[in-house]
Amino acid sequence: ARLTRLALTGFKSFAEPVTVEILAGLTGIVGPNGCGKSNVVEALRWVMGENSARSMRGGEMDDVIFAGTAHRASRNIAEVTLSLEEAHGSAVGLPAQGELEISRRIERGSGSNYRVNGREVRARDVQTLFADLASGARSSGMISQGRVAALVNARPEERRQILEEAA
Amino acid sequence: ARLTRLALTGFKSFAEPVTVEILAGLTGIVGPNGCGKSNVVEALRWVMGENSARSMRGGEMDDVIFAGTAHRASRNIAEVTLSLEEAHGSAVGLPAQGELEISRRIERGSGSNYRVNGREVRARDVQTLFADLASGARSSGMISQGRVAALVNARPEERRQILEEAA
Amino acid sequence: GRERLSAVFAEVDRHFQTLFARMFGGGRAHLALTGSDDVLQAGLEIYAQPPGKKLATLSLLSGGEQALTALSLIFAVFRCNPAPISVLDEVDAPLDDANVDRFCTLLEDMVRETETRFLVVTHHPLTMSRMDRLYGVTMQERGISRLLSVDLGKAVEMVTG
Amino acid sequence: GRERLSAVFAEVDRHFQTLFARMFGGGRAHLALTGSDDVLQAGLEIYAQPPGKKLATLSLLSGGEQALTALSLIFAVFRCNPAPISVLDEVDAPLDDANVDRFCTLLEDMVRETETRFLVVTHHPLTMSRMDRLYGVTMQERGISRLLSVDLGKAVEMVTG
Numbered sequence: 001a002r003l004t005r006l007a008l009t010g011f012k013s014f015a016e017p018v019t020v021e022i023l024a025g026l027t028g029i030v031g032p033n034g035c036g037k038s039n040v041v042e043a044l045r046w047v048m049g050e051n052s053a054r055s056m057r058g059g060e061m062d063d064v065i066f067a068g069t070a071h072r073a074s075r076n077i078a079e080v081t082l083s084l085e086e087a088h089g090s091a092v093g094l095p096a097q098g099e100l101e102i103s104r105r106i107e108r109g110s111g112s113n114y115r116v117n118g119r120e121v122r123a124r125d126v127q128t129l130f131a132d133l134a135s136g137a138r139s140s141g142m143i144s145q146g147r148v149a150a151l152v153n154a155r156p157e158e159r160r161q162i163l164e165e166a167a
Numbered sequence: 168a169r170l171t172r173l174a175l176t177g178f179k180s181f182a183e184p185v186t187v188e189i190l191a192g193l194t195g196i197v198g199p200n201g202c203g204k205s206n207v208v209e210a211l212r213w214v215m216g217e218n219s220a221r222s223m224r225g226g227e228m229d230d231v232i233f234a235g236t237a238h239r240a241s242r243n244i245a246e247v248t249l250s251l252e253e254a255h256g257s258a259v260g261l262p263a264q265g266e267l268e269i270s271r272r273i274e275r276g277s278g279s280n281y282r283v284n285g286r287e288v289r290a291r292d293v294q295t296l297f298a299d300l301a302s303g304a305r306s307s308g309m310i311s312q313g314r315v316a317a318l319v320n321a322r323p324e325e326r327r328q329i330l331e332e333a334a
Numbered sequence: 335g336r337e338r339l340s341a342v343f344a345e346v347d348r349h350f351q352t353l354f355a356r357m358f359g360g361g362r363a364h365l366a367l368t369g370s371d372d373v374l375q376a377g378l379e380i381y382a383q384p385p386g387k388k389l390a391t392l393s394l395l396s397g398g399e400q401a402l403t404a405l406s407l408i409f410a411v412f413r414c415n416p417a418p419i420s421v422l423d424e425v426d427a428p429l430d431d432a433n434v435d436r437f438c439t440l441l442e443d444m445v446r447e448t449e450t451r452f453l454v455v456t457h458h459p460l461t462m463s464r465m466d467r468l469y470g471v472t473m474q475e476r477g478i479s480r481l482l483s484v485d486l487g488k489a490v491e492m493v494t495g
Numbered sequence: 496g497r498e499r500l501s502a503v504f505a506e507v508d509r510h511f512q513t514l515f516a517r518m519f520g521g522g523r524a525h526l527a528l529t530g531s532d533d534v535l536q537a538g539l540e541i542y543a544q545p546p547g548k549k550l551a552t553l554s555l556l557s558g559g560e561q562a563l564t565a566l567s568l569i570f571a572v573f574r575c576n577p578a579p580i581s582v583l584d585e586v587d588a589p590l591d592d593a594n595v596d597r598f599c600t601l602l603e604d605m606v607r608e609t610e611t612r613f614l615v616v617t618h619h620p621l622t623m624s625r626m627d628r629l630y631g632v633t634m635q636e637r638g639i640s641r642l643l644s645v646d647l648g649k650a651v652e653m654v655t656g
């Protein structure tokens with residue numbers, strides 16, 4: 001399976017729709033402090049099924065919805081869509097096929113829901129789909145800012161997860 | 168009061184005696200990863216009275232004693248001495264005077280003790296001496312590696328300490 | 335007692351507001367006592383609003399923004415009651431070059447205003463270039479640390495390997 | 496089952512040993528299962544010995560050494576079961592230039608060996624210069640993030656302010 005595109009709108013500081021093409025090899029993301037780089041990383045973890053508001057650096061999950069600026073009103077909806085190619089959709093009850101579009105949408109005050117190719121699915125199905133790809137919001141290859149040494153500082157029983165990913 | 172010199176021997180990776188002149192203004196400390204920069208910072212915090220082995224990144228306080236390398240035997244003693252000028256020695260029962268030399272020495276398996284100008288004093292006296300100088304191992308101006316944002320991430324009641332330092 | 339701490343709070347807050355705006359090149363920030371009417375029991379809350387942004391919960395600020403906010407508060411305390419020494423171990427690691435420059439300018443101001451002596455551990459060539467002097471820590475013999483005075487050229491060489 | 500996990504452990508350990516020695520330019524490291532004889536219950540312990548040093552408890556390793564040790568382990572897992580994507584948010588912040596160079600070289604090797612696509616957030620000009628492409632995140636309108644493709648010159652300019 002290949003992840004090919006991440007589209008976000010209304011997510012944190014991304015008030016306007018933005019698309020990140022995920023291409024082969026090494027893609028650098030640069031910019032001044034506070035411009036939104038880590039917000040992109042969080043958008044990816046969020047659509048993969050991250051359920052802790054705290055790990056999104058917020059107090060509650062609604063904090064991922066664009067909160068407005070000095071000149072712009074806040075929004076009520078945030079949506080992130082992740083495109084996959086050659087993915088197996090079996091975890092979400094779809095036949096093994098080429099393209100999958102996984103999206104998550106949250107509305108202020110009423111929680112979030114997931115869709116795969118337009119059909120509503122459960123959070124657990126999306127999480128399973130990524131776990132089958134040795135990936136996911138909390139996989140060892142998704143390193144949030146300041147957390148690179150977390151693996152080294154964890155307790156031995158917490159590190160076990162990394163063996164299961166490799167399996 | 169002015170801190171003028173830090174001398175360490177047998178402390179962590181400083182097997183040989185090393186003296187750091189603390190001069191006015193900005194002194195940069197540079198060097199490759201793992202060369203011993205943060206060990207210097209810890210030597211300063213240790214002689215000021217730091218009592219947590221964990222905050223010295225060790226399992227027990229003996230971990231601050233030089234543990235040897237592939238080619239050198241370990242040591243059994245570590246000692247750090249900090250020189251102050253125009254300091255008030257009243258916290259440690261000395262008349263207000265010019266020079267103070269505060270040293271802390273640890274011997275493997277038998278704990279550590281403090282001396283000021285050669286006379287043995289209690290840890291609490293040294294801690295009080297630095298608290299009176301709005302300084303000390305845990306003061307807000309001593310920022311260990313990776314901890315710069317700790318003040319921002321602390322709870323409001325934990326941040327109170329900073330007001331007391333300013334008083 | 336209470337009067338003293340209230341006065342100190344007001345002074346730290348005043349300095350924090352000024353330093354934050356300088357560190358960020360704009361924006362607003364202030365402190366507040368929370369959780370109790372008694373200044374001897376209350377906690378200290380920080381409100382920070384980088385330029386052009388809405389007042390955000392502190393945890394939503396970026397890594398660099400949190401570092402700058404914390405440094406502004408620490409320097410505000412120094413202005414009220416300067417410590418004889420301050421050690422900053424790679425506090426510039428999360429900062430982009432523009433903010434490293436602002437941070438160094440503020441450090442230079444602090445040195446002029448107070449007698450505080452600063453030990454600044456850094457890998458950043460820009461920060462190195464703003465220091466009054468540089469000490470290199472080396473391990474010519476593996477595992478054994480030694481200290482030597484270095485100039486800027488040598489310092490940059492040490493970290494570029 | 497148990498056989499599968501034991502085989503996976505041995506493979507991850509083998510890769511970890513090789514990658515650690517490359518990341519540090521020497522030294523030795525290995526993994527061990529601890530706390531239980533049953534591989535399904537045991538914890539994973541990491542032993543790391545940078546070149547010329549004694550085997551130290553992990554917590555005594557420096558900031559940069561811990562980052563390199565963790566990255567060696569993560570890449571060892573990728574060699575066994577590559578994820579389609581990996582995101583590294585400023586993992587080069589604690590590294591000196593010599594180690595940034597080694598880290599980038601290893602990243603390039605990973606890309607050749609696996610199909611993993613990497614998103615690397617960085618402020619480090621050296622890391623930027625080793626990327627296949629660069630996206631700049633800007634806030635031309637304060638508080639509003641946008642994304643645009645940039646070349647190296649423009650990228651360095653964005654962080655130097």
Ligand SMILES: Nc1ncnc2c1ncn2[C@@H]1O[C@H](COP(=O)(O)OP(=O)(O)OP(=O)(O)O)[C@@H](O)[C@H]1O
Pocket residue numbers: 011012013014031032033034035036037038039040063064065066067068145384387390394395396397398399428632638
């Ligand atoms: N819901 C939201 N609405 C609007 N802005 C938000 C929201 N959540 C976070 N932000 C803003 O996003 C900014 C942080 O972005 P981010 O952490 O991605 O920065 P960064 O580019 O990673 O910076 P650094 O280089 O300092 O790590 C903050 O200024 C914060 O106020």
Ligand SMILES: Nc1ncnc2c1ncn2[C@@H]1O[C@H](COP(=O)(O)OP(=O)(O)OP(=O)(O)O)[C@@H](O)[C@H]1O
Pocket residue numbers: 178179180181198199200201202203204205206207230231232233234235312471477545548551555556557558559560589
């Ligand atoms: N008791 C000890 N005896 C000998 N060496 C020790 C001892 N304690 C720590 N060390 C060694 O000191 C080294 C770490 O030094 P330190 O953390 O000061 O590095 P640093 O210069 O700050 O590096 P970085 O730039 O990566 O932060 C480690 O390699 C560790 O093995």
Ligand SMILES: [Mg+2]
Pocket residue numbers: 037038145396397398
């Ligand atoms: Mg960030």
Ligand SMILES: [Mg+2]
Pocket residue numbers: 204205312423557558559
């Ligand atoms: Mg260090």
